[in-house]
Amino acid sequence: MNLNDTPAGERLHIGFFGCRNAGKSSLINAIAAQDVAVVSPEKGTTTDPVTKAMELLPLGPVLLIDTPGFDDTGALGDLRVKRTRRILNKTDIAVLVLDDILGITSADQELLKIFREKNIPYLIVRNKCDDGTSSAASCPETDLCVSAVKRRGIEALKEKLGQLIPQEKPRSFVRDLLLPQDLVLLITPMDKAAPKGRLILPQQQAIRDILEANALALVCQETEITAALHRxxxxxxxxxxxxxxxxxxxxxxxxTVPLTSFSILMARYKGFLAAAVDGVASLTRLADGDTVLISEGCTHHRQCNDIGTVKIPHWLTEYTQKKLRFETSSGQTFPENLQKYRLIVHCGGCMLNPREMLYRMKCAKDQDVPMTNYGILIAHLHGILHRSLTLFPHLIAKLKA
Structure with missing residues (x-):
């Protein structure tokens, strides 16, 4: 997989925020060296978030996100600001773009407050310094003075962004669980929702991790399990x-052979596994009339036997013997108010970056709504949860507690 093929969930998300007409779109165009976003002297040109995937050293694969002005007004303006707030939930690095003539506004101050509350590394950039100097009063938090129109200060901005690498714990999909020469059998049904000729992302990540561990991968479909074992x-x-x-x-x-799922490994990779194990215990508390939210991080064409809208509701109803209500969310949409739900069942989150996944977990925890994921739920419903967690003894101990 080359850098251009790196999925959005594996890219650092760099969001550009600020007031209308501060030059956010022009700045992204200058960094990308192409016309990614529409630019106009009219306020409010950017009405929806616009993204650009690119490589930015030393950060590697990144996703630049242009956002609507945070000072927008009116009914439509409020909706645009709401979308901008949503982008903040998945932003790894924030760039606050100021109009050099106006300086820091109350909307900019509110953005700075949110950056700090969410612990987002940020950079303040004064745009429209077309003569190379800033006409505004000096500000101790101002990092750079640039001109997007004249492409002045852009390289310095890229260098500054490269210094804001978020501090993350090293993440591994499966390679830390393997020794060199270990043999891993991957059972991968042909997913009808995946693009033709491709494996879904968790399967790709597993194979890559196995190779990086100097281990051996054998891949088969579910119809060839017995044949694979015999060979x-x-x-x-x-x-x-x-x-x-x-x-x-x-x-x-x-x-005697450890068995787990791609979904469980993905939940671990996203930092969600322990919470998912805790959440599945709430199944015993579900009652008639309770509403369950089934949430997916991507959008795809629903098949007639779709796992999120058909299989999981059927399995849950059969297991609990309760008359449950089901609602779904997909893609970037995730309800802010979760009080109506008694359980959230989330996919593995392969298309969400870790910050977005952790945000959703925090929303659920803050509102005291149990949250689990597809892999953990399905293993539990089929009576094999303990076996699927044998690689993680501390989680089995949690189940027994």
């Missing part, structure tokens, strides 16, 4: 399967 001289060291065929895989794979 091997010894049992695999680990089996990873799609959550939807957990039950079939568990029946075919010897109990």
């Amino acid at each position: 091997l001289k010894k049992a695999p060291d680990l089996v990873i399967c799609d959550s939807q065929i957990f039950q079939k895989a568990a029946a075919a794979i010897p109990e």
